[in-house]
Amino acid sequence: MSESKAIHAIFHHSAEPPDAPPDTPPKRRRPRVLAKRPVKPGDAFGVPGQGSSLVTSVITIAAFVGLWFAVTNLHLIKPLFLPSPQAVYAKFLVVATDGFANSTLAQHTGISLLRVFGAFALACATAIPVGVMMGVSRFARGAFDPPIEFYRPLPPLAYLPLIIIWFGIGEFSKVLLIYLAIFAPLAIAARAGVRSVSIEQIHAAYSMGASRTQVVFHVIMKSALPEIFTGMRIGIGVGWTTLVAAEMVASSSGLGFMVLNAAEFLASDVVIMGIIVIGFFALCFDMLMRYVERVLVPWKGKV
Template structure:
């Protein structure tokens, strides 16, 4: 048995207590438990419970599984007629058929390839032009006065509203389709870049000027870097708008593409092909969004920390 005291006081007339060689155990620190049960170090923000902190992967997987299970139940128990909602088995069978035999004189790979070329070609052109325009709108009042009125004028318009005008001006070739998608992506991307520039802290700009930075260096190394989170958000929104506009763009005398496949199948009430095309479009849009999130974490590690 361990002694709880290392020494005791001796009163007059009393015998000294017998000394033992038993080691004295130091008192345990409050809250200190076994190492294997020790808590992991808290990440920044965990201490005060930042709203939304933590992973949502498990919840997302459960949500997807619930939707698929409801789809199986509604179709296999004949709650909904196959004309309106085909079963997952029928959609998968049609996916295999279109991937091997084709639909509307093209296989699924050919439809997907031409759509990806249109969307990402327009997205690349929008990034090369909209981001510089947005940055100029944020740092120059003359650029803001020149570009802001036309962008704000056509931004709320749906692409189908100015699609006839594009056909009259540029015909029904491939250029009209890419231009329609490009215009749909350009506006949100330029506005996001402008908002990112305007959100830069004035203290950072003053600090850069006080250390001898020129105007160009402030724009490139302070303003542009601080605006990167907003620019990536605009890119994610823009590519989503681009996929939405794809169907409208491929209505223009098109003979291939995912949007054309969906519209052509809808004319013949082939709902299994329609749902299969929607799933393929959503899959590629989701993959690109996840890729943009990863690139943002790599290139903008300071997001939410400064």
């Protein structure tokens, strides 16, 4: 071997063994039968709480219903205190067709839905702007924060007599009571959402020439949407809770009125049926809010 060939072999040596013939083709890797799937965000390290809980929820509900069947059909509890699921379903059919307290179940449900969702719509139209103003303006925070924080911990039954004295016992008093119960948590959630906006996003918007109004509507409001949706879900739950208190006074229809009237006559089957109907509509609305949140706030938990 000449000197030039030796130097070429030192600096450009091949990874193949020296005894291998020069015309041997490189070895090919066998194709994978099962290719690895792309890793989702959080799978590599395990984000706490990630994954679907549908199966667990179904098993939990089935366990509760099965326990209810077992306890009532084995006569471990008297029907006066806990009627069986069959008795509740039979009463549901009777109230849906013949009615209870001069109104059918559909009429009771319709009146309650109008009261709760009417108050909820008014609260969204007023509490969200107030919460946003409290978050972006110290003057608005100083004006609205003391009264909201004062009456927020109070139970609705505490100021119900005052509302009756001021506004009477008509429909307006019932809607107002539910409205006040929803207003406080929704306004506080909107303020918390505004205060949680990253300052880097605000500075970036200003550096690109955005005005204060554009920053509020296009940066702050969008960043505060997750907290606002959480406040809406909490608020509607408080609204359903307050519905029973609102329908205690001078009411002749409504789900809360039906439950309270049935309790006076020890009709436990009607009471449980009314509770199930209220919980059903509250759950349906909560699921709807979750779906709307996934559509409008797809970046939640990803940025």
